[in-house]
Amino acid sequence: MSDLLERLRGRGWRMTAQRRVVAEVLDGDHVHLTADEVHSRAVAKLPEISRATVYNTLGELVSLGEVLEVATDKRAKRYDPNAHRPHHHLVCAQCGAIRDVHPTGNPLADLPDSERFGFSVSGVEVTYRGTCPNCAAA
Amino acid sequence: MSDLLERLRGRGWRMTAQRRVVAEVLDGDHVHLTADEVHSRAVAKLPEISRATVYNTLGELVSLGEVLEVATDKRAKRYDPNAHRPHHHLVCAQCGAIRDVHPTGNPLADLPDSERFGFSVSGVEVTYRGTCPNCAAA
C-alpha cells in the first residue's frame, strides 16, 4: 500500500500529513467513497483537514491516474482506488452501492468503425444496474 | 411525433401548454439536451414557463419511459428522447458532444453469474469516450 506513497513521492509529490491521510483512506477498504466520505474518514485521522484539501488531493490523484473518478449517479462523484486493473461497475439502483466487476469480452471491439462517426475512441465504461441482495431483501 | 403527445394523453396526462412545449423541444433535434437547454428552448416558445415545470415534466417523461436520463459527465444530466430503440453513447471528452451508437454484442451476456454478487441485474449502460472530429481538428 505504501506503494502508493512511494509512487507519489517518486513523481515529485511533496508529502504532507493531509495527502498521506487521504491516500490511506483510499487505500483502506476497497469501496467507492464519495468525496465527502473521504473527507469525514480523513477528519477522523486528522481533525483539521479541510474539505478543499481533500478535493484538491483527490483531483491530483485522479490526474496522476492513481484513482478513478466514477460518476454512476449524478449526485456525487465516487473515487475508485482500483485504477490499475481495468474493470467495470455494478451499481445498486436503490442504495447506490458499487461493486467492481470483470465482464468477459471487450466492448471496444464491439463498436464498428461505421459507428464511430470520426471520433477517435479512447476508452469505454460499462455500468451494470440492478438491485443488490440487501435492497432486494428489504 | 404527436405520437408522443397521443401516448401521454392516453396515459391520463393533463395536456398543458407547458408540457406540450417540453415534448416538442425534445422531439425536435435528436440531440441530448441538458435540462437548462430544454428550458431555454422552451422559453423561446412559451416565455413564462418556469424552470421547475421543465424539471417536473422531464422527470415525468423519464418515469414514463419516454425519455432517458443520461449522466455522462457529472455536470448536468442530459435527456435523450430516443428511449425506444436501445443504444449506447459516444461522448467527446473535450466538448461533451454525444452520439448514439449501436454496438454489436450484448454486454449483459458478458457478465457471468459469478460476477453478479447476488445482484439482480436489470440493465447496462455503455459509454464510449473519445475525441470528436471537431475537437481533434482544433
Add this chain to the structure above:
DNA sequence: AGCTGGACTTGGACTCGGTCCATTGTAGGA
C-alpha cells in the same frame, strides 16, 4: 356553455456537491 375539484404551474428559497481564492503554513533543498 358554465362550474368546480384537483392536477399543474409558478418562482423564490433552499440544498448539496463542488470550486475559488486570499491568506497562512510547511516540506525539503541549499
Add this chain to the structure above:
DNA sequence: TCCTACAATGGACCGAGTCCAAGTCCAGCT
C-alpha cells in the same frame, strides 16, 4: 538552519437541482 515555492485553510461562492405554498387552469359533469 533558513528560505521559498508549493500546499492547506476556510469561508464565500457557484450551478444544478429540489421543495413548497400559493395561484392557475384543464377537463369532466352537469
